Amino acid sequence: MPAVDDIPDLSDAEFRKRVRDWLTAHLTGEFAALVGSGGPGREHENIELRMRWERELGAAGWIGLGWPRAAGGRGATITQQVIFFEEYARIGGPGRLSHMGEYLLAPTLIAFGTEEQRRRFLPPIAAATEFWCQGYSEPNAGSDLASVQTRAVRDGDVWRVTGQKVWTSLAHVADWCFVLARTDADAPKRRGLSYLLVPMDQPGIEVRPITQITGTSEFNEVFFDGAVTAAENIVGEPGDGWRVATGTLAFERGVATLGQQLGFARELDEVFAVARTSGAYDDPVWRDAAVDAWVGLQTLRHQALRTLGTPEGDLPGVEASVSKLLWAPWHQRLGELAMSAVGPTATLADGGLSDAQRLFLYTRADTIYGGSNEIQRNIIADRLLGRVPRS
Amino acid sequence: MEFGFTTEQTDLRDTVRTFLARHATSARVRAADGFDATLWRRLAGELGVTALAIDEKHGGFGASEVEVGIVLEEAGRVLLPAPYLSTVVAAAAVDPALGADLLPGLADGSVIAALALAEPGAGWTPDRWSCTARRGGDGYVLDGVKEHVLDGAVADMVVVAAVCGGEPGLYAVRAEDVRRTPHDTLDPTRRQARLEFDGAAASLVGRDVRRAVDLLWAALAVESVGVARASLELTVDYLKTRQQFGVPLAHFQALRHRVADLAVAVEAATSSAWYALRVAGTEEFAIAAPLAKLVATRAAYAVTAESIQLHGALGFTWEHDAHLHFKRATANRLLLGDEVALRRVIAARAGL
Ligand SMILES: Cc1cc2nc3c(=O)[nH]c(=O)nc-3n(C[C@H](O)[C@H](O)[C@H](O)COP(=O)(O)OP(=O)(O)OC[C@H]3O[C@@H](n4cnc5c(N)ncnc54)[C@H](O)[C@@H]3O)c2cc1C
Numbered sequence A: 001m002p003a004v005d006d007i008p009d010l011s012d013a014e015f016r017k018r019v020r021d022w023l024t025a026h027l028t029g030e031f032a033a034l035v036g037s038g039g040p041g042r043e044h045e046n047i048e049l050r051m052r053w054e055r056e057l058g059a060a061g062w063i064g065l066g067w068p069r070a071a072g073g074r075g076a077t078i079t080q081q082v083i084f085f086e087e088y089a090r091i092g093g094p095g096r097l098s099h100m101g102e103y104l105l106a107p108t109l110i111a112f113g114t115e116e117q118r119r120r121f122l123p124p125i126a127a128a129t130e131f132w133c134q135g136y137s138e139p140n141a142g143s144d145l146a147s148v149q150t151r152a153v154r155d156g157d158v159w160r161v162t163g164q165k166v167w168t169s170l171a172h173v174a175d176w177c178f179v180l181a182r183t184d185a186d187a188p189k190r191r192g193l194s195y196l197l198v199p200m201d202q203p204g205i206e207v208r209p210i211t212q213i214t215g216t217s218e219f220n221e222v223f224f225d226g227a228v229t230a231a232e233n234i235v236g237e238p239g240d241g242w243r244v245a246t247g248t249l250a251f252e253r254g255v256a257t258l259g260q261q262l263g264f265a266r267e268l269d270e271v272f273a274v275a276r277t278s279g280a281y282d283d284p285v286w287r288d289a290a291v292d293a294w295v296g297l298q299t300l301r302h303q304a305l306r307t308l309g310t311p312e313g314d315l316p317g318v319e320a321s322v323s324k325l326l327w328a329p330w331h332q333r334l335g336e337l338a339m340s341a342v343g344p345t346a347t348l349a350d351g352g353l354s355d356a357q358r359l360f361l362y363t364r365a366d367t368i369y370g371g372s373n374e375i376q377r378n379i380i381a382d383r384l385l386g387r388v389p390r391s
Numbered sequence B: 001m002e003f004g005f006t007t008e009q010t011d012l013r014d015t016v017r018t019f020l021a022r023h024a025t026s027a028r029v030r031a032a033d034g035f036d037a038t039l040w041r042r043l044a045g046e047l048g049v050t051a052l053a054i055d056e057k058h059g060g061f062g063a064s065e066v067e068v069g070i071v072l073e074e075a076g077r078v079l080l081p082a083p084y085l086s087t088v089v090a091a092a093a094v095d096p097a098l099g100a101d102l103l104p105g106l107a108d109g110s111v112i113a114a115l116a117l118a119e120p121g122a123g124w125t126p127d128r129w130s131c132t133a134r135r136g137g138d139g140y141v142l143d144g145v146k147e148h149v150l151d152g153a154v155a156d157m158v159v160v161a162a163v164c165g166g167e168p169g170l171y172a173v174r175a176e177d178v179r180r181t182p183h184d185t186l187d188p189t190r191r192q193a194r195l196e197f198d199g200a201a202a203s204l205v206g207r208d209v210r211r212a213v214d215l216l217w218a219a220l221a222v223e224s225v226g227v228a229r230a231s232l233e234l235t236v237d238y239l240k241t242r243q244q245f246g247v248p249l250a251h252f253q254a255l256r257h258r259v260a261d262l263a264v265a266v267e268a269a270t271s272s273a274w275y276a277l278r279v280a281g282t283e284e285f286a287i288a289a290p291l292a293k294l295v296a297t298r299a300a301y302a303v304t305a306e307s308i309q310l311h312g313a314l315g316f317t318w319e320h321d322a323h324l325h326f327k328r329a330t331a332n333r334l335l336l337g338d339e340v341a342l343r344r345v346i347a348a349r350a351g352l
Helices: A012-026 A031-032 A048-061 A076-092 A099-112 A115-127 A241-246 A255-278 A284-307 A319-341 A355-365 A373-385 B006-021 B027-031 B037-045 B063-080 B085-094 B096-108 B208-243 B253-278 B284-312 B313-314 B323-334 B340-349
Strands: A133-135 A151-155 A158-169 A177-181 A193-198 A206-211 A219-230 B113-116 B130-136 B139-151 B157-164 B166-176 B179-183 B191-208
Touching: A012 A076, A031 A048, A048 A115, A076 A255, A099 A133, A099 A177, A099 A193, A099 A241, A133 A158, A133 B027, A133 B284, A151 A177, A158 A193, A177 A241, A177 B130, A193 A219, A193 A241, A206 B208, A255 A319, A255 A355, A284 A319, A284 B096, A284 B253, A284 B284, A284 B340, A319 A355, A319 A373, A319 B253, A373 B208, A373 B253, B027 B323, B037 B063, B037 B253, B063 B085, B063 B208, B085 B096, B085 B113, B085 B157, B085 B208, B096 B191, B113 B139, B139 B157, B157 B191, B157 B208, B166 B208, B208 B253, B208 B284, B208 B323, B208 B340, B253 B284, B284 B313, B284 B323, B284 B340, B313 B323
Parallel strands: A133 A177, B113 B157, B130 B157
Antiparallel strands: A151 A158, A158 A219, A177 A193, A206 A219, B130 B139, B139 B191, B157 B166, B166 B191, B179 B191
């Protein structure tokens, strides 16, 4: 029974209480084990239980909070969405599994999809009965995403997909994948792509886990060998894939970032706690660096609040790049600070990786995924200095 | 949280920017030796920007820190050689319940004011300042020495942090009652002075010394944002026009990425400075103000230093404005608490 039908009528304080009460009441019983799990370096943990938790969230209406009501969402304001993230992080809610559907695919369908597609795909995302993965990167198409080679050919009333994706997060959990595939080999690079929705559970798809820097696995190789999807499962027209795939990127204005920062704050608190035990805290040089990290975190918050609070930003369209270039290196430095707080024992891994080590190792990815920092710099430079003509 | 600007605020920014672009040109700024009296009179008289945050019943417009911040940011862009920052911060430090009679003169700009906080050898922490006030004459009498008083040599009135019987307070002293020694300064666009008080007649105008320091920090932060933005724009324009190896410098990725990093630093600085101004009336200001000073002056320093590098030898000349930005950024960064001192304040106030 959705607890959130009346969201638009709630004051922020009422909304916060609603979220907090619900989380407190539901992150109990079997779900109590999930508190703090699934975060950076822990994405592999408790997958089954976390899927059930997602369905618990979904049943109460917490997924799709920010989607418009017309699309089956709750029409929550930006502030309310931020409050949800804050409360979720405050209570130590587990790492999410439905985010690729909720935050990447859904906005894409809302902007570019058909009414039928929205009706077919949004409700199971909101209910967490279908999970999604993002099939963009390939062995030969990373930052240069427009170079994807995976091919899709129209065959009667289906598309047949052949090729390989890589680094596909949660492909082993996902029921569906949104795939960027080449449907016209003769068209210029960006114009030959299409955006397809492909079911994962079929003979033409093989998922092979890739072991990550932490020794665990969250991303995968995905092999498509004549995998099929119905002809209508294309978002936009054939050839629109680039526009559709990149069209929603610029919409991200930092709602998730604000929530994420509460997770960061918990991590930083933890680093301070470790440092007090290890003695690092008593070293004024160490403490100065830690205070600077604290300052950095406040700055991330100020940046996110300003981005959300100004209708026309100073650098419209590149706010997401600015935000990423601020938080990703910050998070990386936090990982380093965590290690230095622990001291020499941070080099030992008896009995598995510690939290500090997971954070330290995992944060190397922050500057790579979702458009590497170099690519984010390119985006900002293009805006400020103009694009460089290609010879 | 509201971060946007109203139409009136945007209009104010446009008006000030247009005015300063016309009147605070590089040539004027260089010729002013830190104080262009004509410019000051017109800013106060025609634009009325000194009156913005002062209450209507004291001759002001009753606007807020936000409006003042807009002007300060614009002033930073042109390295305004006029005592705007010093006067508005001193005015903001005055508690109307104590020093209402001073406000009309500050509002109409007929009185230039400066805020005297730091003392020689005592660093930036109020607990080490030893300037004293005692009862005498019609009010108080002040003894001690203040250093690094921005625009202190051109001020008509000084608001001085001093201790009276163990109680910190802010005291107004007329310029003629102060021995003033103007300094030559690294930053030629804003002068500093040493002020000596030897039984100077004073009146109590405020009790919140900490807030006065916070206001000055926030003002230096938002001004530094202006400095950084102007410097970055200059750099961007230069990279687009200067050709080497047959192409504009702007084509080289090594430089593009540096510009992107600078832009990110400027965005972050803008956010922190404006956050501080938006919370100026709340408890959060005690942390937001030193934090803004730290973040914004660090960014302005980085941007202006890189600006010299990206201009090549041209940036190293007296002729080019790059060094003026760099020097203002340096002064703002080091004055009234450098980064380490600010982190100490922040750590103490945040209980880290
Ligand atoms: C943890 C994790 C999860 C991921 N999950 C997914 C997922 O779910 N789905 C998905 O599709 N992808 C996913 N990715 C892949 C990610 O999107 C790519 O790694 C990223 O786009 C970079 O591509 P690449 O790894 O091929 O590196 P490359 O593009 O080969 O880049 C190598 C290095 O060169 C730099 N570089 C590349 N081009 C330029 C340029 N033009 N200018 C300057 N420098 C440049 C890069 O910044 C990088 O430092 C994930 C990656 C990670 C690490």
